[in-house]
Amino acid sequence: MALRNDLLLRAARGERTERTPVWVMRQAGRVLPEYRATRARAGSFLNLVRTPELACEVTLQPVDLLGVDAAIIFSDILVIPEALGLPYTMDEGRGPHFEHTIRNEQDLLRLSASEMEGKLEYVTEAIRMTRRALDGRVPLIGFAGAPWTIFCYMTEGKGSKEFSVPRRMLMEQPALAQRLLDMITTATIEYLRAQVRAGADLVQVFDSWAGALSSDMYSRFAIPALDRIVRSFPDVPVTLFSKGAWFALEALSELPCQVIGIDWHTTPAFARKAVGENKTLQGNLDPAVLYGSPEEIRRQTREMLTAFGPRQHIANLGHGVYPDIHPDHLRCFIDTVQSYQHHQP
Amino acid sequence: MALRNDLLLRAARGERTERTPVWVMRQAGRVLPEYRATRARAGSFLNLVRTPELACEVTLQPVDLLGVDAAIIFSDILVIPEALGLPYTMDEGRGPHFEHTIRNEQDLLRLSASEMEGKLEYVTEAIRMTRRALDGRVPLIGFAGAPWTIFCYMTEGKGSKEFSVPRRMLMEQPALAQRLLDMITTATIEYLRAQVRAGADLVQVFDSWAGALSSDMYSRFAIPALDRIVRSFPDVPVTLFSKGAWFALEALSELPCQVIGIDWHTTPAFARKAVGENKTLQGNLDPAVLYGSPEEIRRQTREMLTAFGPRQHIANLGHGVYPDIHPDHLRCFIDTVQSYQHHQP
Numbered sequence: 001m002a003l004r005n006d007l008l009l010r011a012a013r014g015e016r017t018e019r020t021p022v023w024v025m026r027q028a029g030r031v032l033p034e035y036r037a038t039r040a041r042a043g044s045f046l047n048l049v050r051t052p053e054l055a056c057e058v059t060l061q062p063v064d065l066l067g068v069d070a071a072i073i074f075s076d077i078l079v080i081p082e083a084l085g086l087p088y089t090m091d092e093g094r095g096p097h098f099e100h101t102i103r104n105e106q107d108l109l110r111l112s113a114s115e116m117e118g119k120l121e122y123v124t125e126a127i128r129m130t131r132r133a134l135d136g137r138v139p140l141i142g143f144a145g146a147p148w149t150i151f152c153y154m155t156e157g158k159g160s161k162e163f164s165v166p167r168r169m170l171m172e173q174p175a176l177a178q179r180l181l182d183m184i185t186t187a188t189i190e191y192l193r194a195q196v197r198a199g200a201d202l203v204q205v206f207d208s209w210a211g212a213l214s215s216d217m218y219s220r221f222a223i224p225a226l227d228r229i230v231r232s233f234p235d236v237p238v239t240l241f242s243k244g245a246w247f248a249l250e251a252l253s254e255l256p257c258q259v260i261g262i263d264w265h266t267t268p269a270f271a272r273k274a275v276g277e278n279k280t281l282q283g284n285l286d287p288a289v290l291y292g293s294p295e296e297i298r299r300q301t302r303e304m305l306t307a308f309g310p311r312q313h314i315a316n317l318g319h320g321v322y323p324d325i326h327p328d329h330l331r332c333f334i335d336t337v338q339s340y341q342h343h344q345p
Numbered sequence: 346m347a348l349r350n351d352l353l354l355r356a357a358r359g360e361r362t363e364r365t366p367v368w369v370m371r372q373a374g375r376v377l378p379e380y381r382a383t384r385a386r387a388g389s390f391l392n393l394v395r396t397p398e399l400a401c402e403v404t405l406q407p408v409d410l411l412g413v414d415a416a417i418i419f420s421d422i423l424v425i426p427e428a429l430g431l432p433y434t435m436d437e438g439r440g441p442h443f444e445h446t447i448r449n450e451q452d453l454l455r456l457s458a459s460e461m462e463g464k465l466e467y468v469t470e471a472i473r474m475t476r477r478a479l480d481g482r483v484p485l486i487g488f489a490g491a492p493w494t495i496f497c498y499m500t501e502g503k504g505s506k507e508f509s510v511p512r513r514m515l516m517e518q519p520a521l522a523q524r525l526l527d528m529i530t531t532a533t534i535e536y537l538r539a540q541v542r543a544g545a546d547l548v549q550v551f552d553s554w555a556g557a558l559s560s561d562m563y564s565r566f567a568i569p570a571l572d573r574i575v576r577s578f579p580d581v582p583v584t585l586f587s588k589g590a591w592f593a594l595e596a597l598s599e600l601p602c603q604v605i606g607i608d609w610h611t612t613p614a615f616a617r618k619a620v621g622e623n624k625t626l627q628g629n630l631d632p633a634v635l636y637g638s639p640e641e642i643r644r645q646t647r648e649m650l651t652a653f654g655p656r657q658h659i660a661n662l663g664h665g666v667y668p669d670i671h672p673d674h675l676r677c678f679i680d681t682v683q684s685y686q687h688h689q690p
Contacts, residue, residue, distance in 0.1 A: 265560065
């Protein structure tokens, strides 16, 4: 089916577009009252993730209500550890929690990477339903967590400021750590392939805890896994978003991905210099700017658009939108991007 | 009293030293069994902070047991909000918690910045006791939290990944936020002056949550407060450590401080280039390297020393030592620095 709005895909490929496309990380989420209503019907976050009809419903909401230029399937990066054999709970206000974690070889041997596609059928079914419902309006983004970030959760068992458990494992048991990273990477590739077969037009890999590592450790343990993933998708645009890893932008730019996401600490000029001319950049308004007045949001959004320039840019925030942002402020950001006219040379 | 080991102070002033001085953030802490014993006698972390005899005892432990080139007074950055009128609790394994936070003008008006020195007498008394006990062996470092970081705790009420509450206040109520920042800054200057009068030879300002802000917001709200602090100490070396704020290194280098701390994400070359030639740099071994073997610790420590070079460097980790590091590994780091011979030109 031909897309009626393919701005995202053309921008990802570096082609000239009439205007800069825009979508928002966590656009299908608590910022929308309509999401909160569906979430209440689901009973829990995990039920929402696991029920294709409801996941499809919240995926469509920002397309219908905010007019974004892309949908991103509603799901969770932690479905991968769960499918590998580590179930988790999502505690309200506290984040995810794994009862069992991986600390030694015995723990690792209990995992199974077989039949990932079958175990994650609820995600691919949600993608198929969403594709049908979108009916070519905008592209659909699939996603997964990056192996390093998934490794963090599987070893630490929860969010952390320091992630000293996974970093300790990299130092003390590098061979075991590598085996776990390889297993996660293989499972992630299979999972993303299933998403593409189900209809994802672009896939994004979120390395939320990239910023916990030094540049050296990121290059040794995280980059090779990302490289394997990117090379598995020669025909689909891939976005890599390594949050907090400004120091890894050069290493990321050497991978054959199309788009690199940048957070709000990195200026567009710094990112472009580190990444070079061959990639599209995605980002990066400070999410806290949406707490400001509409005038301030417009001013800073335009400043960002000017700094990135008219090509090779997909507008987004530098991180997920905060749940207590007023939806009108999010609309103001999106509208400002969509009505902005670059002074083309 | 003349110091028998003044390497830290000479390095801070940029003077040539026989070798690179070394101390470790959180050296007086849970990494030492002797600390855990004193902490158990104190009954709680906050009792330990508030009892000068015990705070003095744990301050001396790393000097006696590890042979570091500086002591740093054992205390907590949150004594400032408490002295301003916001008490807090320290929940085991959960970090600090404030029952009341600052959200509006009424909250602000309940605070009082008067008599800071009297309210914080227990810290200055611990400094006087430690100075006497050190008897000139090594310099004593005083410290405080940076106003932005203290502002984070006083508004958010606890640690956070995003600190969206303080960032929201900067956007929505900038004038109120500035008043609170000014009040914290004034109190911090008075507090650090009292520490210097009591015997602190150098003061360090910890901006632990610097990395939550964009470069623009850090320059607008955090840097001016740091500038006021640094200018209040024309005769005492000041170290600024803005964790996660690689993007602010240039702005920090324009302040008249002597030392800039850097975390483990920033390479020595990047930091030196951003900061220029006029400051001493402090840091920055990845704290997770101490999970590695002694060979690995020695290798990476030497690499770091070579990268910083023989002058204008104070060796340290890039962040506080993790409590589950073996003390022998910490000793290995310290010994490697103290026995390292730079190939001087």
